[in-house]
Amino acid sequence: LAKTTQPISMDSYEGQEVNITCSHNNIATNDYITWYQQFPSQGPRFIIQGYKTKVTNEVASLFIPADRKSSTLSLPRVSLSDTAVYYCLVVPIISGSARQLTFGSGTQLTVLP
C-alpha cells in the first residue's frame, strides 16, 4: 500500500511559484501519481497525473524523480484563488484494488496578498 505523506500546510504570496512535495516510499512499479485540489465543502478536482519525469498541463507541472518515491506539484504564479487543500493520490494499477484509493490528509496552501 503506497501511503502518502505531505506537509500539513504551506503559505505563499501572490505571483510566486509554489512547490508541494508528496512522499510515497512504497509506490509499486506500475502505480501512477495523481494530484487533486479541494476547496471547502466541495468535491476534489483533478489537476494532473504522471508516471515518471515531468508532466505539464495548463495549470501545473508534476516532477517525479527516477526512484519515484516522491513527487512535486508545481503551481506557477499562484493567486488568491489557489488557496485550497492539495492531495496526492497513488493509483494502484496492476493490483487493480481500489481499496488502496485513500487520500492522505493533504496540504493546506494559503496564498497571501
Add this chain to the structure above:
Amino acid sequence: DGGITQSPKYLFRKEGQNVTLSCEQNLNHDAMYWYRQDPGQGLRLIYYSQIVNDFQKGDIAEGYSVSREKKESFPLTVTSAQKNPTAFYLCASSPHWLRDGSSYEQYFGPGTRLTVT
C-alpha cells in the same frame, strides 16, 4: 451539462435511522466510488463499483451498503450500524476501471453533508 449530482446537499437524521444518499452521473462512466471525509481529514473509500451490477468494499465499508443497478446511479445507504455517520460524503466516477495507459482522473460530485443527532 455532463457531471455528477449528489442530493441533497445537507441531510439531517436522528440516530438509529437509515438514510440513503443519491449519486447520479451522465458521463457514461463505468466506475463509481463513494468516499467519506471527516473535518480536517483526507478522503476514505467506502465502496466502489467497477461496472454496473458490481460493487466492492473499500477501507471503511462497515455500516454502509450500496447498489449499482443502473450505470448512471450509485446510491449509498448509511445504516444504523454505522457508529459515527456524521460526515461529508463524496461520490465520484471515472471513465474506466484502473486500466493501464488510461486517464486516472476521478470526477467528483458536490458532496452531501450528513448530520446525525
